[in-house]
Amino acid sequence: MTYLWSWEKQSPSYGNYGNANQWTVNAGLTSLARESCQNSADARTEDGAELVYTFISLTGDARRRFEEAIGWNELLHPHLLAMVGGAKAAVAAGQISSGLDLLAKSDELLLLRIDDYGCRGLTGPEFPDAMTSEDEYGNLIKLCRLDLWSGKDKAAGGSFGLGKAVYWRFSAIQTVLFNSVLAPEDALQGQVGNRILGVNQGTAHRLNDAIYQGRGYFGAWSEEVGAVRSDWADASVADALCLKRKDDRPGTSALILAFNDPDNPSQPETREARLQRLTKELRDGIEESFWPLITRGRMQVRIEQILDGDLVKSETIDPSGTYPELVNALRRFDSGDVNDELVEPLDVVVRDVTIDVSRRKSDPSHAGFSHPAKLVVTLSDEVKDGLEDRVCLFRRAEMVVQTIDRPYEGRRYHAFVLAGAAIKPGAASEDDLRADDFLRFAEPPAHDRWIPTSGRSQASQVNLNAHYLPPWLPNLRAIEHRVVKELDQLFGAIPSTDTSGPESVLRRLRFLRAGPAGGKGAGAAPRKPLVELVDWRVEHGRWHVAVEIQAKNRPEGWNLSPALVVVGLDGSRTAVQWEGPLESVEGCSVSGSTVTIPASDRGRKVKARFRGVSTADLPIPADLTAIDIVAIPASLATAEARS
Structure with a gap:
């Protein structure tokens, strides 16, 4: 042929x-x-x-x-x-x-x-x-x-x-x-x-x-x-x-x-x-x-x-090597081997999270009802991974549709919500299948969410309009609220939403002048970049920080060497080393401890984010200090290092 x-x-x-x-x-x-x-x-x-x-x-x-x-x-x-x-x-x-x-x-x-x-x-x-x-x-x-x-x-x-x-x-x-x-x-x-x-x-x-x-x-x-x-x-x-x-x-x-x-x-x-x-x-x-x-x-x-x-x-492919806590927790859930409380790493608890399923108008139609999804939570071991402090959501297809990110200071965990026919595979009830269908139609073409967003990040969930009677929007948004409520009760504290940090954590980078003062305008330091500490925590005696920098958009860009300064209770200030190279998150490149922010072809400002981890060799235990970040021009930092 x-x-x-x-x-x-x-x-x-x-x-x-x-x-x-x-x-x-x-x-x-x-x-x-x-x-x-x-x-x-x-x-x-x-x-x-x-x-x-x-x-x-x-x-x-x-x-x-x-x-x-x-x-x-x-x-x-x-x-x-x-x-x-x-x-x-x-x-x-x-x-x-x-x-x-x-x-x-x-x-x-x-x-x-x-x-x-x-x-x-x-x-x-x-x-x-x-x-x-x-x-x-x-x-x-x-x-x-x-x-x-x-x-x-x-x-x-x-x-x-x-x-x-x-x-x-x-x-x-x-x-x-x-x-x-x-x-x-x-x-x-x-x-x-x-x-x-x-x-x-x-x-x-x-x-x-x-x-x-x-x-x-x-x-x-x-x-x-x-x-x-x-x-x-x-x-x-x-x-x-x-x-x-x-x-x-x-x-x-x-x-x-x-x-x-x-x-x-x-x-x-x-x-x-x-x-x-x-x-x-x-x-x-x-x-x-x-x-x-x-x-x-x-x-x-x-x-x-x-x-x-x-x-x-x-x-x-064997996910037990990458996500051992999640694999262990799912196997224990399926076998019914769960704990009443979270005490030790790999302990597993289960909580009900109600999902309200809207009335369906297309065949097969049904009345609205409440579906008891299962939130499974386990404490993490010492090795971090990409799904830590996040709640994975999935249904019968057993694909993680989206995650709810919810960190808690001093507690590290893994969690997931089983919904619909994922709860009892092979033995799903009619209501389990109906809930699964409701969530399936809630997913946009990319299958990457159940919980609607708004504004520019809003994705189409038009299939719900074709099959279900409103209100379904609040039903889906309630999923996150109910998951977070259960987590708050488990961990006993609501994570702070205040990103300003303590008073001693400065929001402005101290930018040292790169050259000697001269005539009018000569050698004047440019307007200082602004820094927002978007995340900071202490783990295993080290400061973990995430920093956002906003600076004037200028042709030569910015070349900075951020240094971490710990501030003791007596006001003493000591610069400490980064444990490893900084990590670029957005809008910059990193080489060791130098952050380079290029000029942009549009806009009056440039913005960048990076992460860093301090050394554990601190003059004062990390949990007894506050932090400050000082940035100097990379050229000056290099010259000082040589001298």
Whole structure:
């Protein structure tokens, strides 16, 4: 069977210049991990399903063989060039242009294959038509031929049908190939695999005096329909397309061509270093978002690296190494082994947090009711991680939707809220499923919140309007208030919201004059930068500070060497060393203890944030001191150090 690429002729009344759905997906490999893992989790048919991410780096002959298999020179590349030349104002065309330039300059072609096993494959008929009921649409049509169509069962991962766009979001040439194996009960005319189809989400373009629409398909030609259809390929074809599956378990493989994060362009690094970086970013994103799913054994996740056909790395994701407190707490909750109070590290307590579910007006309708979600809290060990002092929120999909950040002085903890069908997986009540649906519809397309915000950071939660009667806004906002109330009762104190600090903690940086005084205006110190201590605490005898600097925007920028000064009860002042290099948070770069704030091309002020930790070798115990921050020009600090 010969495969080909085909784009239909452009409609005279409508032009498609890219699929806007993909731009609803956030940038970064954390977003890729969230959306792709959720898609596979929703398609699971058994616990213990497997998900494998494989970075495939092709160079030399290996790359040429793959390009020949996908018809690169004959069809795909000429059409991509035509898209770039004919749609200079289209965002998708700009991405394709950058992708083609990247491929032309490098010997490497990087692919990312995402395989799931123990999941429903690309089921159902080939084309949506007037003779096919929407109820008969299978996964092939939903994934490859429809936009803004979800059709998922209640309590599934998403409700917008946008998550699938993540595959094209990370293809520099907007092209993805699929291969699927079906379960016997889903067989079509006796066929179960390999079902192969490719999709290019390009732009309307002109080639050889013909005008084509943006979306193109790769597969076998159907004379009956006059369009490309999927094909049941043999193993050798799947292998040539880098889509060979390791066994006959049902599921789907998605191959992202010219893998690239458009918001994090390629860095000057070896391909081995690049693969290591990408692997780490992807692993971190999976662990942070899906530690509940993996902990409960619902899915095993692995990341692999293949260089020119050779498997060079394979690692299984295990969140117990990164988030041991959370993993332990979830396992103890599931087994019913919990404590009455929090006394020792790894103790676990459970509290009810009520979520008010609004009355549903769409089918299946129901009255409003109160759902008892579960807040699980455990004390932390000595090792910090990114989810400490934060409450993870998740439901049946077992993906962390968002976190509530709530630090308490002197108490370090981990916590999570199980809602809906996540409380008793496999034994959820009807009300659990209804609560899960309410929260699913509350999530915006990025699936990153239940609790609404306002202003510029407000995200669309329009699905609630379509399915539920108001008021639902206060119901969702009450979640955070009730979680915080339970935490306050557990830890016995409400954290201060006063960021001004004690009187002895100065809000103004003392900026020493860099040069001698001269004539009028000569050597005058510029207006002092302002500092806001946005966070400060004592841990293990060290001061941990987060500082925000606002300064005049000037062409030469600012080069400062902040020093931490401890102030004793008697007013004595002693400069102390930073334990390690400062950490840039926003708007600055850091080298050791020097903070550089560049000039901005707009605005009268520049703003930056950094963090630092003092040495433990303090002249007075940290909890008996206040602090001051003194900043001098880096050049003067260097000169003083030399003298």
